[in-house]
Amino acid sequence: MTSRSGGPRRIVVGISGASGAIYGVRLLRLLRQLEVESHLVVSRSAQVTLAQEMHMKLADLQALADVCYPNADIGAAISSGSFRVDGMIVAPCSIKTLSEVATGCTGSLLSRAADVMLKERRPLVLMVRETPLHAGHIRSLAAVTEAGAIVYPPVPAFYAMPETLEQMVDHTLGRVLDLFDIDSGTIRRWSGTSG
Template sequence: MTLAERAVASRRMRLVIGLSGASGAIYGVRLLRLLRELDIESHLVVSRSAQVTLSHELDMRLADVQALADVSYPNTDIGAAISSGSFRVDGMIIAPCSIRTLSEIATGCTGSLLSRAADVMLKERRRLVMMVRETPLHAGHIRSLAAVTEAGAIVYPPVPAFYAKPASVEEMVDHTLGRVLDLFDVDTRTVRRWDGTAA
């Protein structure tokens, strides 16, 4: 094994987590908790709109969510480590992803650390998963979804898998996040996998 291979093998997996202002703050918060359980290093950036959503949906303050991450950055800090392609990470998940954030990333007009970090993932050909939370969609939304997909992102709307027969909202969230982390070859053990037969 070369020196470079040993260095990569010894580093903990590292993911950037973005929370933007769409409904579904529970996805981002639960994702941070799962990453902690899995010993995956998390680098967090939260938009100002997401702070409002966190307060409204989960009665959580920004500091409460930041405490779940290994490292946290202000969304205005465009000089943060995650704004550079030279900072080594394994990918990024935006959970949830608002249409505004989607649109910034789709056009490359990145006015915040959140959208800049996502743009870095695309330019460095790293995995970017966007849990876009909006419905219904108009043609402009659909064009933006196509643009980020063509640029290399994975659009993953948080659509429940009812074949798993979830008994609670928490089970639905865990199943969805388990499938998102599957995209990074991380098994959370929260996914009830379809084996071709009904339970």
């Protein structure tokens, strides 16, 4: 799969510490199947969540990506707008990461890479996993949206009649990849009602 510039499609995948590590894991697997080059950065909190929810170690997760960066490596390729990528997906996105991106006060490679997407006007999708939301969260959601990000809470589409957790997750990720004009083949698309 090639990008608009003719090179390989590249997506930065950020995984932060919110519940929902399955979204990041499945996203990396889908990108590999679709031959989209993945560039992975994982927060320290995400490593804890990954172990708790998926019984995976960081090395297991990194084996699913094409390129991996330590979250402390602020000199990594993805920290610069001159490095060509098609965009970034943070799956899942914690409120901490969202808030850093919303304020432009980036303290890690994950939030810096997201900030780069905004300044370069590249797609940034934040799969925010938090509920309920207080006013500060809502202000951060509004601020990051005004800056150009797409806030995409992973809300299941029950019209797709998912039978497994994997189907529910894959449908949501398919919709996210649609935002990058990548057809994952995992969506049961709505065709309207017959009556």
